[in-house]
Amino acid sequence: MRLVKSLALFAGLGLSAAALLAGPASAQKRGGTLVQITQPEPPSLGSYISTANPVGQVASKIYDGLLEYDFNLKPLPSLAESWVVSEDGKTVTFKLRSGVKFHDGKPFTSADVQFTFMEVLKKVHPRGINTFSEVTAVDTPDPQTVVFRLNRPAPYMMAALSGYESPILPKHVFSQGDIRTHQNANTPIGTGPFKFVEWRRGEFVRLDRNADYWKPGKPYLDRIVVRFIGDTGTRAAALEKGEAHVAGFGAVPYNDVKKLEKLPNIRIETKGYEMLSPVVELMFNTKKPPFDNAKVRQAISYAIDRKFVIDNIWFGFGKPTNGPISSNFAPTGLYTADVTNYNVPDGVERANKLLDEAGFPRKADGTRFEITHDITPYGEEWRRFGEYTQQALAKIGIKASLRYEDVATWLKRIYTDYDYDVSSNHLFNLADPVLGVHRAFHSRFIRPGTVFVNGVRWSNPRADELMDRATIEPDAKKRAELYAEVQKIVVAEAPLAWTHEISFATVLDKRYRDVIVSPLGLFSSFDSAWRE
Amino acid sequence: MRGRRLARFILIRLFQAVPVVLGVVVLNFLLLQLAPGDAATVLAGEAGGAPPEYIEQLRARFGLDKPVLVQLALYLKNILFLDLGYSFRNSAPVLGLILDRLWPTLLLMGATLVISVGGGVLLGVAAALWVRTWRDHLISVAAVIAYATPLFWVGLMLILVFSIRLDWFPTSGMEDVVAFHEGWARVVDIAHHLVLPTITLSLFYLALYTRLMRATVLEQRGAEYATTARAKGLTERAITFRHVLRNALLPIVTMAGVQVGALLGGSIVVETVFAWPGLGQLAFQSLFARDFNLLLGIFFLSACLVVLVNILVDVVYVLLDPRIRVGDE
Numbered sequence: 001m002r003l004v005k006s007l008a009l010f011a012g013l014g015l016s017a018a019a020l021l022a023g024p025a026s027a028q029k030r031g032g033t034l035v036q037i038t039q040p041e042p043p044s045l046g047s048y049i050s051t052a053n054p055v056g057q058v059a060s061k062i063y064d065g066l067l068e069y070d071f072n073l074k075p076l077p078s079l080a081e082s083w084v085v086s087e088d089g090k091t092v093t094f095k096l097r098s099g100v101k102f103h104d105g106k107p108f109t110s111a112d113v114q115f116t117f118m119e120v121l122k123k124v125h126p127r128g129i130n131t132f133s134e135v136t137a138v139d140t141p142d143p144q145t146v147v148f149r150l151n152r153p154a155p156y157m158m159a160a161l162s163g164y165e166s167p168i169l170p171k172h173v174f175s176q177g178d179i180r181t182h183q184n185a186n187t188p189i190g191t192g193p194f195k196f197v198e199w200r201r202g203e204f205v206r207l208d209r210n211a212d213y214w215k216p217g218k219p220y221l222d223r224i225v226v227r228f229i230g231d232t233g234t235r236a237a238a239l240e241k242g243e244a245h246v247a248g249f250g251a252v253p254y255n256d257v258k259k260l261e262k263l264p265n266i267r268i269e270t271k272g273y274e275m276l277s278p279v280v281e282l283m284f285n286t287k288k289p290p291f292d293n294a295k296v297r298q299a300i301s302y303a304i305d306r307k308f309v310i311d312n313i314w315f316g317f318g319k320p321t322n323g324p325i326s327s328n329f330a331p332t333g334l335y336t337a338d339v340t341n342y343n344v345p346d347g348v349e350r351a352n353k354l355l356d357e358a359g360f361p362r363k364a365d366g367t368r369f370e371i372t373h374d375i376t377p378y379g380e381e382w383r384r385f386g387e388y389t390q391q392a393l394a395k396i397g398i399k400a401s402l403r404y405e406d407v408a409t410w411l412k413r414i415y416t417d418y419d420y421d422v423s424s425n426h427l428f429n430l431a432d433p434v435l436g437v438h439r440a441f442h443s444r445f446i447r448p449g450t451v452f453v454n455g456v457r458w459s460n461p462r463a464d465e466l467m468d469r470a471t472i473e474p475d476a477k478k479r480a481e482l483y484a485e486v487q488k489i490v491v492a493e494a495p496l497a498w499t500h501e502i503s504f505a506t507v508l509d510k511r512y513r514d515v516i517v518s519p520l521g522l523f524s525s526f527d528s529a530w531r532e
Numbered sequence: 533m534r535g536r537r538l539a540r541f542i543l544i545r546l547f548q549a550v551p552v553v554l555g556v557v558v559l560n561f562l563l564l565q566l567a568p569g570d571a572a573t574v575l576a577g578e579a580g581g582a583p584p585e586y587i588e589q590l591r592a593r594f595g596l597d598k599p600v601l602v603q604l605a606l607y608l609k610n611i612l613f614l615d616l617g618y619s620f621r622n623s624a625p626v627l628g629l630i631l632d633r634l635w636p637t638l639l640l641m642g643a644t645l646v647i648s649v650g651g652g653v654l655l656g657v658a659a660a661l662w663v664r665t666w667r668d669h670l671i672s673v674a675a676v677i678a679y680a681t682p683l684f685w686v687g688l689m690l691i692l693v694f695s696i697r698l699d700w701f702p703t704s705g706m707e708d709v710v711a712f713h714e715g716w717a718r719v720v721d722i723a724h725h726l727v728l729p730t731i732t733l734s735l736f737y738l739a740l741y742t743r744l745m746r747a748t749v750l751e752q753r754g755a756e757y758a759t760t761a762r763a764k765g766l767t768e769r770a771i772t773f774r775h776v777l778r779n780a781l782l783p784i785v786t787m788a789g790v791q792v793g794a795l796l797g798g799s800i801v802v803e804t805v806f807a808w809p810g811l812g813q814l815a816f817q818s819l820f821a822r823d824f825n826l827l828l829g830i831f832f833l834s835a836c837l838v839v840l841v842n843i844l845v846d847v848v849y850v851l852l853d854p855r856i857r858v859g860d861e
Contacts, residue, residue: 033710040817043575044623050575126586180593185623201622201632202809204709225709230804230813233688237703241696408569408822416573449587451573 032531033223034512036522037235037247041202041228046185047167048116048174049124053249056164056523058205058226062103063167063190064525066094066113067158071274071519072331073431075158079108079168079191089153089474096144100214102170103195110140115171117148120179131160131435153474159431162275163192164523193219193527202228213527220530236260239507246515248272248506248522253380254315257505269506270317272521277326277429278504280318281440282389282497285420286458290369294493295358299351300422301342301497303392310500313384317503323487324437326429326501328519333480334433339491351396360397368397374413374423375404385424415451426502427452433483438467441495458495538850542843549839556835557611557828561604564824570596571621571822594620607828616829621821626829630811634833636706637810639722640803641795643730648737649788655738656745657777663750671742678739687732687805694728701728704807729806733799737791741784748780755779781852789845793838 038057044050047059066080075083080094100108117138121128134154139147148157160166173189174182188196191214194207205226209219227244229235236256238244240263252260260266282300284291291297306320319327320343329335344350360368373393375386383404390400400422405413413419430436439445439452443459463486470482491498506522508515511532518524572590591597595606610617616626659671695703706725707713713721752758753776761771800812811830818826849856 035709043621043821046623052575124586124589129586180589181618181620181623200809201629202636202813203706203807206709206712227705227709227807229704229807231684231688231704231807234691234704234805234807237688237691237696241699241703243703243705406820408567408574408820411573412569449573 028220028514028528028530029532030220030530031222032220032512033225034221034246034515034526034529034531035244036224036226037229037238037244037251038226038522039228039235039247039249039251040230044185045188045196045199045205046182047164048120048128048169049126049180049185051126057249058207059167059188059190060162060164060192060520060523061194061207061224061525062188062192062196063163063169064192065161065163065166065168067161068524069159069162069275069431069519071271073159073275073329073519075161078163079113080161085158085474089155089472090150092148092150092158094146094148096146097214098144100191101212102173102191103189103210104170104173106170106172108168108170108191109143110146111143112168112171113146114138114140115175116166116169120169120174121166124179125166127160127430127435128166131157131165152472154472155474155476155479156432156434156471159275160435162431162520162523163190163525164520165431193525194224204228215527219525219527221526224526232256239266239509242509242511245509245512246506246522249504250379252505252507254317254505257317257507258315260507265510267508267510269508269516270503272506272516272518272524273504274328274519275431276520276523277328277436278426278502279321279324279326279429280385280426280499280502281324281424282499283414283420283423283425283456284495284497285418285422286456286495287418288421290358290360291421293358295354296360297494297497298340298342299354299358299396300393300398301494301499302344302347302351302354303396304342304389304497304499305347305392306343306500309385309388313381313388314500314502317505318500319503320500321498323491323498324429324440324496325433325483325487328501329429329433333476334483336484336487338484339487342494342497348395355396355398362397366397367399370399370401371421372403373400374410374420375402376424376426377405377407377410382424389422389424411451415453415455416449418448418455418457425452425455434467434471438471441490442467456495458493460489460493463489538847542847545843545846549836549843552839553832553835554608554611557608557832558604560828560831561607561824564827565600567822569822570594571824572596574821575621590620611832616832617825619818619823619826621818621823622826626826629814629826630829630833633809633811633814636808637796637799637812639726640729640733640799640808640810641792643726644733644737644795644799645788645791647730647734648741648791649784651734651738652741653745653781653784655742657749657772657780659742659746660749660753661772663746668746672746675739675742678735679743681735683732683736683801684805686735687728687802690728690732691805701725704805706809729802729808732805733795733802741787744783744787745780748783749776752776752779778852782849785845785848785852789841792841793834796834796837 038054040054042054042058043052045055045059047055047063064079066078068076068078070076079097079100081097082095084093096110102108117132117135122132122135134150134152135148136151137149139149167190170189173184186199193210193213195210197206197208199205207224209222213219229238232253235247236252239247239260242265257268261268284297286292310316310318310320322342323339325335327335355368362368373386373389376382386402390402393400414423427440428436441454441458443464445453446457447453466482466486470479473479473482506516513530513532515526515529517528571594572587575590595603619626619629622629655671659668662668691703694700702725707718707721758771758776761775796811799810800816803810803813815827815830
């Protein structure tokens, strides 16, 4: 009797599992409005000139890119149907999709691609200036073909062609007037699944379905409204009540995520940040004693209890690490775990020993030296991380006083004046180490006044050389070897102490399906999202 | 005769306001220079790892590479022609940005003024009439509590109770962004969204006016003219409403003038909690983005508004109390 029952249950489970697997493909329904919360409000919608996070969350629905990516960071066709990279890596040919129209009805051709890369991204895009620096020309043999001519191979470029990173603009609109102050920055026209309708400042951006979208049947939603709600408590309330349906990137603080997770109408998703991969780091002013001494830096890295930080400050949304490259790059082979491991149970003892060796014995009051720790001004968890760091340093005899400033002041202190001892930050790895990782410790990136670069002012000729070689190495395996050595060197030398990879949490209303379907998450077009 | 004098008075006051407003502009401009970091740093910071060429490009575009005094002179020149400049951060002219936010601000401000002044006057008079009874104590204690409770907390609690638990009102925003109502339905929808923020913002001033009104009514009722009226055989009712109320309103008018100024800036908290698209939030965001063109524009507008309200308050004085004369006789 019992056996029969459990067999029946088993069969039932099997059936429902099959139904679940088969379900989404057939059940997608047209219609509905998705309300997305983006925080803060974007300053503009010109994702070709600003890479600020909120800009990307809105503009990625309007602009397509040449490529899309799957969760293994493998390129997929988008506006480009196919592509060929030449043997020497210096020519990349894209076949473009035909019959694609911009939102104003004008056709999309190779001229738009040429204009976008040569006249816009290469000149005014904050990261494009670097990413496409090797591109000398974009040829347009016919309306459906573009050929990128490179000075040297640039394998990382193929990872930077999404609609978020490199939006394709209509030449006939954006070539009129100055691109830097173009009026269409805030009334964007693209080829994407949603058309811009209205932006009421302080309230919302309204995007309506593009009925002529080139993917048949898509998008499923009628409309996306992006709302701006300044207060964290109100954001959580709007999601709880079902007035808003999706919010990510820390728009909802982790403690609220934990509360919302328990509601029947809410689902939490941590996928969709694989092409961003933020890694938290402690920064040391390596030109200033005592942080010019590698042993002091290593000691501090040993003193941080990664698990404690993740569990208690990031509410479990994170993964311990030692190195600069995120484990999200494991599928591409660029990540290695084979580096110095600072995440050990006897970290405090090792740290104390290192500090003794470095010539900083404990004084009569138990301290070795005093420093100031600059807290990252990005909100609650960063403040608590700063307070934790203070306590962790106290354990190894370093007396730290905390300093908290607003973003602009802090940026100037760390990246222009270099007037600090220790601070923390998190840099996005982005789609490739060349784009997101080199900047943190390659000596070419010691640039006073430029933010989010080598603010620790560390330089190591061997590491520089390896990174320069990896930049232009077309062979994936050789590239992986170069990066393995880079990771070994920087982790051992510890110009920065990498502590953990952050997992952002996206809060989703359960009625909405297939919202997060790409490693770009909220930076993707939402063309597959649908409402039950 | 009196009308002409009033008009002359207003003209003179408006004329005097010009140097005041300009002084405010110059002072604000210089004060903002003291803030470390600039718009280019913040923009580049958001971009995450912009090359130095990009930041220099930005500074040149924003005119930040010029000496401070040159920047000030340029700004003053533009202000004289009512050109508030361009917000590079928002890629839009400052005037348009401010005007977009002006009417939600005025709507919230107007509703709040009506509720807090109206309610405060009524409750204050009631408390004074019922002085030292349980009703007076109830009103006074409630006023003290409302006076002492932090705004953001009131806002969140109202959302929790009336929006999430009871489902009577929306949590935030100015209108329903799924339905996008039109015509009268839109008016009703906006009014529906206006309720919770107005209550939240009104509470503090409602309490203030209640206490103020209670005290002045009590004081005025003991004044000699009230005794005279009583001796004349007028009813208490007539004394209170015809004589005392009019005199007691003067401090309320003064307070309301101050409140208008405070509402412009002081509603930041309420605007943030209820995601109301007002000027306060705009000012707050532009400060952190070091978007000084926009911030100065908001300051300029606020200064103008405060000056105008002050003139208005003086005029209302004259209307309320004929003994007060304007200008030189």
